[in-house]
Amino acid sequence: MQKIDFEKQNGLIPAIVQHEITQQVLMLGYMNEEAYRITQETKKVTFFSRSKNRIWTKGETSGHFLMVSNMYLDCDNDTLLIKALPLGPTCHRGTISCFDEPFDTGFLYYLQDIITQRVQARNADSYTYKLFQKGINKVAQKVGEEAIELIIEAKDEHTELFKNEAADLLYHFLILLKAKNLTLQDIEQVLKERHKP
Secondary structure: OOOOOOOOOOOOEEEEEEEOOOOOEEEEEEEOHHHHHHHHHHOEOEEEEOOOOEEEEOOOOOOOOEEEEEEEEOOOOOOEEEEEEEOOOOOOOOOOOOOOOOOOOOHHHHHHHHHHHHHHHOOOOOHHHHHHHOOHHHHHHHHHHHHHHHHHHHOOOOHHHHHHHHHHHHHHHHHHHHHOOOOHHHHHHHHHHHOOO
16 A cells, blocks of 8 residues: 555545445545554554544444555545445444445445355344254255246246345345355355356
């Protein structure tokens, strides 16, 4: 990374935080040199609070840290893009993002995380957990059933039914990935390796 120009904006630079997996913009904060150094060392996004006039690590009271995956400097060397994995809601309102944008990109990754949470919570009322607990054979069988239902709907003219069956298949496929201890990222990697531009 090139040298950051902290002088241009009176010692502070804007830092845009983006979800590493879903690509959703989570928040905007400001860093001085000390906050940047702490972020690099701890891998937890740390800002300089202009209102409190002090260094603060996002999640220092809630535990909802933003764990840094990568940092990128813009072409003018005065703005950071931080890719991070949030350990809980980012916004003080309890939402994923501080921006009220529709969550329409990367939703499958979000759903993958929800499935993991349901499995880890061991909630007996959760359909996801109950199916997961039945084991790989039952999960795979369910994926097969949903695939057949999708094929049947593909031959008809009922678009809404087709979309619903496609959603069912994707959902159960994510449970199957979880049962195999794999993720969407693992499958994406295979597709990337196959891709010939």
